[in-house]
Amino acid sequence: MSGYLAGIIAILSINIIFAYGIFLAVASGQLNLGGVGFQAVGAYAAGLLSASLGLPVALTLLAGAVVAGLVGVALAFPILRTRGVYLVLATFAFAEVVAGIILNTDALGGAMGMSVPGYVEWQIPMIGAILVALLVFYLMATRFGLTLRAIHDDEDVSELMGVSIRNVKVAAFGLGAALAGLSGAFYAHNFGYIEAQSFNALVSIYVLLYVLLGGTQTAWGPLVGAAFFTLLPEVLREVLPALKDFFITLFGGVPDGSRPDESWRFVILGVLAVGFMAIRPEGLVTRTMVERLTFRRPSSRFKEVTE
Amino acid sequence: MSRPILKLEGLSKAFGAVQVIDDVSFDVPQGTRMALIGPNGAGKTTIFNLMSGVYTPDEGRVIFDGEDITGLPSRKRIGRGLARSFQNIRLMPHLSVVENIMLGQQSRVSGPGAMIAPLGRRSRWRQEAEALLSEMNIDTYTGEVVATLPYGIRKKIEVVRALAAKPKMLMLDEPAAGLNPSETAALRDFLIQISETGTTILIVEHDMSLVRSLCDRAVVLNFGRLIYDGSTRDVQNDPQVLEAYLGSRHAEEAVHA
Amino acid sequence: MLFLQQLVNSLMLGSVYVTVAVAFTLTIGILNFLNFTIPTLFMLAGMVGWALSYWGIPFGLSGPLPWPLALAMGIVAAIVVSLIVERFTFRYLKTKYGDSTEHAIPLVSSLGFLLIVENLVRIGYGTEARRFEGPDANMTMDVGGILIRIPQLVSLIITILIVIGLVQMMKRSRIGRGLRAIAENPDAANILGIDTKRIVPVVFMLTGMLCGLAGALFAVNYGEVAPMMGEDIGAKAIAGMVIGGLGSIWGAVLGGLCVGLLELMTVHFFGADTVQIVVWGALLIVLIAYPKGLLGHHSIGKGKL
Numbered sequence: 001m002s003g004y005l006a007g008i009i010a011i012l013s014i015n016i017i018f019a020y021g022i023f024l025a026v027a028s029g030q031l032n033l034g035g036v037g038f039q040a041v042g043a044y045a046a047g048l049l050s051a052s053l054g055l056p057v058a059l060t061l062l063a064g065a066v067v068a069g070l071v072g073v074a075l076a077f078p079i080l081r082t083r084g085v086y087l088v089l090a091t092f093a094f095a096e097v098v099a100g101i102i103l104n105t106d107a108l109g110g111a112m113g114m115s116v117p118g119y120v121e122w123q124i125p126m127i128g129a130i131l132v133a134l135l136v137f138y139l140m141a142t143r144f145g146l147t148l149r150a151i152h153d154d155e156d157v158s159e160l161m162g163v164s165i166r167n168v169k170v171a172a173f174g175l176g177a178a179l180a181g182l183s184g185a186f187y188a189h190n191f192g193y194i195e196a197q198s199f200n201a202l203v204s205i206y207v208l209l210y211v212l213l214g215g216t217q218t219a220w221g222p223l224v225g226a227a228f229f230t231l232l233p234e235v236l237r238e239v240l241p242a243l244k245d246f247f248i249t250l251f252g253g254v255p256d257g258s259r260p261d262e263s264w265r266f267v268i269l270g271v272l273a274v275g276f277m278a279i280r281p282e283g284l285v286t287r288t289m290v291e292r293l294t295f296r297r298p299s300s301r302f303k304e305v306t307e
Numbered sequence: 308m309s310r311p312i313l314k315l316e317g318l319s320k321a322f323g324a325v326q327v328i329d330d331v332s333f334d335v336p337q338g339t340r341m342a343l344i345g346p347n348g349a350g351k352t353t354i355f356n357l358m359s360g361v362y363t364p365d366e367g368r369v370i371f372d373g374e375d376i377t378g379l380p381s382r383k384r385i386g387r388g389l390a391r392s393f394q395n396i397r398l399m400p401h402l403s404v405v406e407n408i409m410l411g412q413q414s415r416v417s418g419p420g421a422m423i424a425p426l427g428r429r430s431r432w433r434q435e436a437e438a439l440l441s442e443m444n445i446d447t448y449t450g451e452v453v454a455t456l457p458y459g460i461r462k463k464i465e466v467v468r469a470l471a472a473k474p475k476m477l478m479l480d481e482p483a484a485g486l487n488p489s490e491t492a493a494l495r496d497f498l499i500q501i502s503e504t505g506t507t508i509l510i511v512e513h514d515m516s517l518v519r520s521l522c523d524r525a526v527v528l529n530f531g532r533l534i535y536d537g538s539t540r541d542v543q544n545d546p547q548v549l550e551a552y553l554g555s556r557h558a559e560e561a562v563h564a
Numbered sequence: 565m566l567f568l569q570q571l572v573n574s575l576m577l578g579s580v581y582v583t584v585a586v587a588f589t590l591t592i593g594i595l596n597f598l599n600f601t602i603p604t605l606f607m608l609a610g611m612v613g614w615a616l617s618y619w620g621i622p623f624g625l626s627g628p629l630p631w632p633l634a635l636a637m638g639i640v641a642a643i644v645v646s647l648i649v650e651r652f653t654f655r656y657l658k659t660k661y662g663d664s665t666e667h668a669i670p671l672v673s674s675l676g677f678l679l680i681v682e683n684l685v686r687i688g689y690g691t692e693a694r695r696f697e698g699p700d701a702n703m704t705m706d707v708g709g710i711l712i713r714i715p716q717l718v719s720l721i722i723t724i725l726i727v728i729g730l731v732q733m734m735k736r737s738r739i740g741r742g743l744r745a746i747a748e749n750p751d752a753a754n755i756l757g758i759d760t761k762r763i764v765p766v767v768f769m770l771t772g773m774l775c776g777l778a779g780a781l782f783a784v785n786y787g788e789v790a791p792m793m794g795e796d797i798g799a800k801a802i803a804g805m806v807i808g809g810l811g812s813i814w815g816a817v818l819g820g821l822c823v824g825l826l827e828l829m830t831v832h833f834f835g836a837d838t839v840q841i842v843v844w845g846a847l848l849i850v851l852i853a854y855p856k857g858l859l860g861h862h863s864i865g866k867g868k869l
Contacts, residue, residue, distance in 0.1 A: 029664030031671070078852040085598045086855055088671065089806060093848040096799065100841035143409070143432070144422045146402070150410050153399035153663045160359060162385045162414030162472070201795075205675050212672055216665055217401050263683035270683070273676030274652050277669045287401060287452055400661040454661065 021179030037095030042181025068181020113195025215283025388475035411471030578824025593811030603798025609779030613638030639776030646772030809860020
């Protein structure tokens with residue numbers, strides 16, 4: 001397998017795990033805009049244990065998830081008393097504090113970053129992503145998943161139905177944090193080098209957009225969203241130069257063969273975010289769509305009744 | 308009269324300077340069908356919210372099945388057997404019909420083991436929910452997402468969701484609002500069917516013909532005060548009730564119906 | 565004396581944060597909307613102002629413009645973009661189910677706009693910081709041994725005047741009363757005959773104006789603009805807003821000044837590297853332990869997003 005393809009599969013797998021982490025929080029109606037904070041905790045926990053104690057990768061991956069999950073649960077209790085704007089701000093602030101602490105801690109390499117031994121190839125993250133996807137699909141089919149989606153739809157009524165809102169939310173947020181941490185641990189071992197700058201606020205924004213644009217109603221959403229937005233830049237890498245040349249020719253110029261600015265990709269992500277929110281705020285994959293595609297339940301019967 | 312399943316004792320609630328509920332006391336006898344009526348803004352929904360724990364009363368007590376539940380968190384009341392429906396349909400729009408019913412079973416679920424057991428076809432919870440739906444004759448839509456269903460069906464599903472908790476008492480907030488006469492008649496038969504299984508029903512309703520054909524007893528609220536407590540047969544002859552309705556939108560309905 | 569000098573410095577520093585914090589608090593207080601385009605609008609005004617004073621109007625329509633005119637047009641650009649944001653965040657927002665994803669629509673759209681505007685600026689103007697040739701930022705005057713930089717003093721005065729004007733507008737004018745009614749209860753405001761569709765753009769206009777002004781003042785005071793300049797200011801403005809209390813204009817003023825003070829003290833005692841931890845940490849602690857803030861109302865921002 002070529003190095004290019006291996007790199008894409010690795011980053012795709014990492015993004016899928018990360019997206020599932022944010023999905024669990026968002027599916028229960030909690031907008032987690034601090035995902036990168038948990039990813040950084042997982043990455044540095046794995047990196048540190050691997051570099052200083054020389055633990056095997058299997059253990060450091062687990063440790064990355066567990067440490068991030070514990071931080072998530074510890075944060076969830078006070079944070080989840082707040083809702084709405086407060087929750088968004090608190091998660092965002094948390095990620096900034098984490099980045100600040102990493103920058104100021106010499107043991108973590110500060111601004112220099114740290115190199116992580118125990119390189120894993122693309123196969124391991126891919127297996128991880130498949131297992132995580134299966135886990136989330138399973139969870140969404142349980143009563144836990146049912147209450148998660150109920151809270152997303154109407155928190156007050158869920159409470160009156162007897163759902164323990166706090167327990168479900170803390171579990172979803174904490175498990176999500178653990179998955180984000182796991183994605184960070186995979187990142188650390190796959191790239192072999194981590195630095196605070198790669199865990200900046202924009203990453204939190206990107207992953208939240210993957211999840212929301214993919215769709216939060218089913219476990220397919222984050223899979224499709226993360227895959228689409230990880231592969232889109234690769235496709236654009238080919239398409240954009242051609243597009244640029246086309247436009248230059250259109251306006252009577254001569255293509256100079258230079259590559260267009262990398263920033264265009266993020267402009268396109270932004271446009272997609274705005275467009276989706278205006279036209280299809282429930283995201284790309286909805287429940288009805290999944291049911292149509294899998295032919296699980298024909299809707300014709302209901303149409304006969306109403307018409 | 309059988310012993311009361313629910314007792315309200317001197318309930319009062321104010322929002323700011325407005326006294327919404329003022330010293331209201333009444334009993335709901337076990338196994339009966341009872342109506343809570345009154346003009347718009349009389350405080351009927353507030354009474355429901357006080358009973359289900361959405362609000363805490365400023366004064367007074369709520370006693371359910373012999374226990375004081377005034378301070379019990381709303382989440383735990385449904386587990387004691389007090390379930391409700393809502394004035395505006397509050398089903399979870401993105402859940403399917405059967406999932407909404409399974410959510411209604413939540414109060415009977417205990418422990419993390421039950422939370423992470425799958426709710427697939429062989430799950431006893433799903434089978435029970437499907438059985439309940441077919442018992443209530445709305446099993447045509449089981450897998451449909453609720454948001455796409457017609458209004459009348461959703462109204463009915465909301466009642467069934469409350470039933471899924473196997474409540475001792477069911478509180479229904481305007482279940483017939485927005486239904487056409489044939490749907491209303493179907494709803495009445497449906498409620499009678501539920502009541503015959505031993506479930507007590509307290510219903511807030513504007514449709515007086517439905518109230519009279521369904522309930523034997525009624526309590527009437529006006530401006531947060533209880534003005535009538537007696538048989539539905541005599542309610543429209545009571546001078547205080549007539550006065551409360553006169554000039555209001557429902558005056559004619561109350562007099563002629 | 566050194567302490568007093570630092571206090572004055574922090575007051576000046578804080579005044580930059582105050583204007584942006586007021587923009588944040590206004591949108592949250594009235595629309596319950598955390599508008600992530602605010603730091604971008606701040607940056608846009610500075611960058612457009614710089615581009616016009618350095619290159620002039622594009623396509624060779626003019627030579628380099630004098631700096632006051634260039635900055636004024638930068639502010640106009642911020643207002644225009646803010647109104648475009650309004651079209652795509654609130655104009656199309658119809659809640660159908662009232663679930664939490666729907667409540668997040670404006671916030672997510674604003675994140676999208678943040679990416680669009682910031683990256684377009686990078687494409688158009690490059691990524692590096694640019695020198696802004698304005699008035700001499702280092703003109704100082706000596707008041708009893710304390711040095712005060714004149715452009716900063718002017719900025720502070722402008723900021724105070726703007727805030728007073730804004731508060732008066734909210735209190736007295738018809739638009740202000742309408743905005744307060746929307747803040748209280750959007751549904752009731754509609755029933756009371758307030759035309760929300762026409763009045764909501766006012767919030768975005770004010771947002772664009774405040775951010776644009778802050779960006780212009782920043783360019784003059786620091787003599788430098790950069791596509792990244794919004795991030796740091798945005799962070800500190802959010803911290804100021806939270807500390808002051810969500811939705812309170814005077815709270816944002818107080819909070820912005822507190823953050824300025826906090827920042828200078830942190831730099832003084834722990835060094836510049838720890839500012840990020842201290843400012844965001846303070847915000848996190850206030851959010852968890854005292855979400856009301858110094859002057860805020862507890863109800864704001866509490867509901868579903």
